[in-house]
Amino acid sequence: MRIYTRTGDEGTTSLFAGGRVSKGHVRLHAYGTIDELNAVLGLVVAAGVASQLEEALLRVQSELFVVGGDLATPSKSANAAITRVSFEMTARLEQEIDTWEGALPELRNFILPGGGLSGAFLHQARTVCRRGERWIVQLAAVEDVNPDVLKYVNRLSDWLFVAARLANIEAGKSEAIWKRGE
Numbered sequence: 001m002r003i004y005t006r007t008g009d010e011g012t013t014s015l016f017a018g019g020r021v022s023k024g025h026v027r028l029h030a031y032g033t034i035d036e037l038n039a040v041l042g043l044v045v046a047a048g049v050a051s052q053l054e055e056a057l058l059r060v061q062s063e064l065f066v067v068g069g070d071l072a073t074p075s076k077s078a079n080a081a082i083t084r085v086s087f088e089m090t091a092r093l094e095q096e097i098d099t100w101e102g103a104l105p106e107l108r109n110f111i112l113p114g115g116g117l118s119g120a121f122l123h124q125a126r127t128v129c130r131r132g133e134r135w136i137v138q139l140a141a142v143e144d145v146n147p148d149v150l151k152y153v154n155r156l157s158d159w160l161f162v163a164a165r166l167a168n169i170e171a172g173k174s175e176a177i178w179k180r181g182e
Contacts, residue, residue: 015027015072015073015074026135026138026139026142027071027072027139027143029135029138029139030071030132030135030136030138030139031067031068031071031072033128033131033132033135034064034067034068034071034132034153035064035068036128036132037064037125037128037129037132038061038064038065038068040121040124040125040128041057041060041061041064041125042061043121044057044118044121044122044125044167045057045058045061047117047118047121048117048118049118049167049170049171050167050170053163053166053167053170056096056163057163060156060159063085063089063152066083066084066085066089067085067149067152067153069082069083070082070083070084070085070146070149071136071139071145071149074143074144075143075144075145075146076144084146084148085146085148085149085152086148087148087151089148089152090148090151090152090155093152093155093156093158093159094155096159096162097155097158097159097162100162100163100165100166101162103166103169104162104165104166104169105169107165109177109178110177110178111165111175111176111177111178112175112176112177112178113126113127113164114175114176115164115167115168115171115173115174115175115176116167116168116171116172116173118167118168118171119164119165119167119168119171119173120164122160122161122163122164122167123160123161123164125160126157126160126161126164129153129156129157129160130157132153133150133153133154133157136149136150136153137150
């Protein structure tokens, strides 16, 4: 199988459930941003994190394929090959957030994105996640979207924030406090 097909040379792409849409369609922006987020998480793993966090990041990367597939397939499609985002995926993120927050110093101030390389990449991932969320909201305004997708992506941005803090603590990197007016 060749990596190139030439079928998108005119600015359209195929959806999993069939049919073609413009590469500028809001659906493509939504799942394309999720793909970008997955790539940023690959940078986090490549930069190095503690094994427990790496395992969770690799799971989330796999879950992002589910998110992308869900977004690339209209809700009305009965394509049995598509796995849809579920409540359980979001619940797992919440459980990890709660566990990790218990191991972190209480947050009393805004912090600047940064710290170590992995922590900084996780903060970048959080912002890409939020952009993906905005695109999903735009898609949901014009087409039916699995409501669990939006819940998962919203929770994932919180998860990424806590993961960034955890990665920085585990790497011995301090968090820079935002100072008003300085």
